[in-house]
Amino acid sequence: MSFVSCEVQDRVAVLTIDRPKALNALNPEVLNDLRLAFEGIDQDVVRCVILTGAGDKSFVAGADIASMSTMTKAEGEAFGRLGNDVFLMVENFPLPVIAAVNGFALGGGNELAMSCDIRLASENALFGQPEVGLGITPGFGGTQRLARVVGVGMAKQLVYSATNIKASEALRIGLVNAVYAPDQLMDAARKLAGKIASNAPIAVRNCKRAINEGIELPIAEAVQVEERLFGACFETHDQVEGMSCFLSREKPKPKAVFTNN
Template sequence: MEFVTYEQEGFIGVVTINRPKALNALNTEVLELLNKVVDAVDLEKTRALILTGAGAKSFVAGADISEMSLLSKAEGENFGKIGNDVFRKIETFPIPVIAAVNGFALGGGCELSLSCDIRICSENALFGQPEVGLGITPGFGGTQRLARVVGIGKAKEMIYTASNIKAEEAYRIGLVNKVCSADELLDEAKKIAKKIVRNAPIAVRASKKAINDGISLDMDNAIVIEEKLFGSCFETEDQKNGMKAFLEKRKVEGFTNK
């Protein structure tokens, strides 16, 4: 069985963690396959990615404890680096990535969703960072991204208490953008993706880069990043065609990614 699968639907790519018997838990093999799948995405043909898990029970239930239980200090650090490298690649991927979270998103699963730009979840979704109950810390970016998304106080509460939260609470604190039924989840993710791919791809990518690069800077330096990316759009055919269509009171026939 291929533990990570990829499907192309027009301008949308769908990546699925496909290890349902293990609740899509992340071991070294799955992380390496995920890395290869992301590297293989054709950015000329793909303008948005959806990341989800196989089956109805779990997005990703966490990192594989059976593998982690045997690790030494050095091996544990290396395992954390493997996960962090892949998740950082997703976080900084040029095009938007949407997490469609079905069921459990615990530990590494919560951290994987946090590396995505937009998160939507099913009504039965469950989020949490249970690592301290196992004698470890979150190791794939959870101590860093969770606080940036939901605030330091809530992140510390979730991590220190190893408490899980349900879908509605995840929505309330801003961890997810939307909650829907399990049957509608993938379709809802595709609806968002389709709205994204209708827009100028270069501008969407520049917007993602501006947000990601500027978020950790002070405002004076952050707006310089925005100015440069804003200016770079004026070299594109899409900008010229988009503004011409607006002035002529018509819709753009289709952005060309040039």
Template sequence: MGFVKYEVQDAVGIITIDREKALNALNSEVLDDLNAAFDNVDLDTVRCLILTGAGDKSFVAGADIGEMSTLTKAEGEAFGKKGNDLFLKIESFPIPVIAAVNGFALGGGCEIAMSCDFRICSENAMFGQPEVGLGITPGFGGTQRLARLVGMGMAKQMIYTARNIKSDEALRIGLVNQVVSSEELLPTAKKIASTIAMQAPIAVRACKKAINDGYQTDINSGAAIEEKLFGSCFETEDQREGMGNFLKKKDDPTKVKHVAFQNK
């Protein structure tokens, strides 16, 4: 994984796209390295992931234009599938993935950030889908996820005009969850990830699956998905410990302590 670094701190994994001289642009090798990094995550010990880019100038500046400039129609479609397959893997990854967006998140950078569960960004972050200015469409899910996140009208305006937006507007339209200083970006993401990692891992995974799967269906089908995943949590050690701990302390709710949940 020459262009991707992976480290684990307690139960939180940090995946860093490390192609700083090219502003962390996504070429085929970077996509392969990212795919390998996600495949190598130990789901028995890691409960939440953070995805970020090396340096403070760019999260991911986009897909590598040098590589794309000579592609044929068939090669372009294959390159789009390569990115889409990876981003769908990230979106459906069993544990939560937080994007810590530092600087540019353009084209493929915006698309990979949107494939994460949610986004925390630095004040100098910049988002956009500038592909029409290059004579192409977004190819790694931008036409699909942006509309789902910010609404069809706003997504069409951003994509049709190739306009980039700053962090404050990204927050206003719901593209990101929180804006912090560059210095506080990783500490903030780590704090949120650690809080997630403290929760019952089986329940967190079930919640992610229920939200993702249910969002693509009508409310009745979504409720049925939730019912099954709700039921799947029962008879687990996490459920017994969590509820047992609560009941022991029910006479004094201020003394309810968090359970050190295990992957069971």
């Protein structure tokens, strides 16, 4: 992979989009490398993923306008499909994914961040969907995820006006979970990832599935999703060990490698 690097430490994988000269802009090659990077994660070892951008200016500045400028209708639709396929893979990845947004998160960058479970931002981060200023709509899920994250009214305001917002405003409207000084962002992301990784992996994965699968369902159907995943935790090592140690006040002894039982 030329444009995405992977580092694994203490059960946490850090994926870095590495195209700093182009502010980590997304083109088909970057998207394919991102997909390969996620597919290459050893889910028996890794328990949480951090996604960030190389350099100190940009998470992902957007889709590569140079590569889009000459696309036909069919090519544009195919590019949108590729981006959506990759971002849906990120969104539905079994492990929690934290976006460490270290600068520009515009267009496809904001869309990629929204496909992650949790978004942490540096104080110099900038968010937005500026596509209408270029004569196009958001193409990688921006019109859909933004409305789900910040509400329909705020999403329409940001998308229709192509307004970019600072990290403090992104925090206020609920687009990000927390804001840190630039030199503290990755430490904060690693600390949160480590806390997630220390918990029972089957339970964490099932919580992600329950939230993702149930959020758009009527509550009566959504709780049935939860019931099924709640039940699936029983008779696993993590459940037996966790509850027995709670009762005996001992520290749980997690398995070294993830298994389904």
